[in-house]
Amino acid sequence: MVQKTEKRPRGRPRAYDPEQALTQATDAFWRTGFSGTSLDDLSAATGMNRPSLYGAFGDKRALYLATLDRYIETGRRLMEEVLDNNLPLRKVLKRLYDQALVLYQPPGDAALGCFLIGTAATESVADPDVRNKLGEGLRTFDRVFEARLRHAQARGEIAATANPAALAKIASAVLHTLALRSRAGDSAASLRATADAGVQLICGST
Template identity: 50%
Template sequence: MEQKEIGVDTRTRGRPRAYDPDVALQRAMDAFWKSGYSGTSLDDIAHATGMNRPSLRAAFGDKRDLYLKALRAYWGFKLATMAKTLAGGTLGEALLRTYDAALTVYFSEEEGARGCFVVGTAITESVDDPEIREIVATGFGALDRLFVDRIAQARDAGELTGDVDPAALAILACGTMQTIALRARAGFARETLWGIAQKAVAVICR
């Protein structure tokens, strides 16, 4: 007995799904990424995903549920990517690799830059929504730890001169990534932002 290809899962009955949940979630994330949570309507998302609104609700819950799923998915992707790009090579190489990967995400939309999903959308909602605020704060904490650990490793390996505090350098490294994200969304060119990354790394690693 062969499963059909559309909506492949272990369901045994009923009309098959006309969408892939992961693809739909990504499309919804794309819509939110452009216009923010409040500025994106369910019709916008329906159009982006090719699904009708009742189907969206059945699959993901209400608009806020969907946004929370997208936000958590973005954090999962972001932190996993950074764990990889920060590993190996010198600290300078690791940081540049990390900023390059970030730039690729920030410019991953064909019609223009969209920056970071957290900085571009969640920060605006976080004052009014405690759960979003908590997710963002937790994510920032994890981001900090990734930077601190990598920088501490470089210090222990003798890569850094002077009496450096990894936590302090991590703040600068994180701030650099975030100013790049903000500027991407403000229309700065990718090459300009790459130049910013290089300048910051030169100071952090001296």
């Protein structure tokens, strides 16, 4: 029996963590937008030189699209985790909005709002791929809300006559409002009041 030996890859080993690099690139785009973020900014943020960035992700636009994909997928997973089916709807909606506000308004830093809304909405006007990513992200979050609302309806937490798909868009709209008003400088108290009103609207008097 002949033992096979593993072939070692040629060249230098990859000296970066793709997930970490995408996180750092997201932070850069989040602060200054796609157009306002240069390759030098991305190089400084990720610690990768331009050739390494191109080799790993392609050009700046390809890297930006990759950060959108990652943000949408990460957001979906976090939403599903927070919107726990075993807890009351009111509680998980409030918890989701509270956690969103922590993300949108990092302590001791400028308000960032939502990465998807804050950056892709502007670029989507001229870039069909960004527009598709924006729509994909919004629909993804809507679907997560809708699934949770259907579960709540089956448990009698919202009215049997309620429309979960329509309520899901309202739940998403509350997130969008919190994101935009965070960037606009609304106070934490005002934003929490908006979130609480959204929960009341979605859950009704049940």
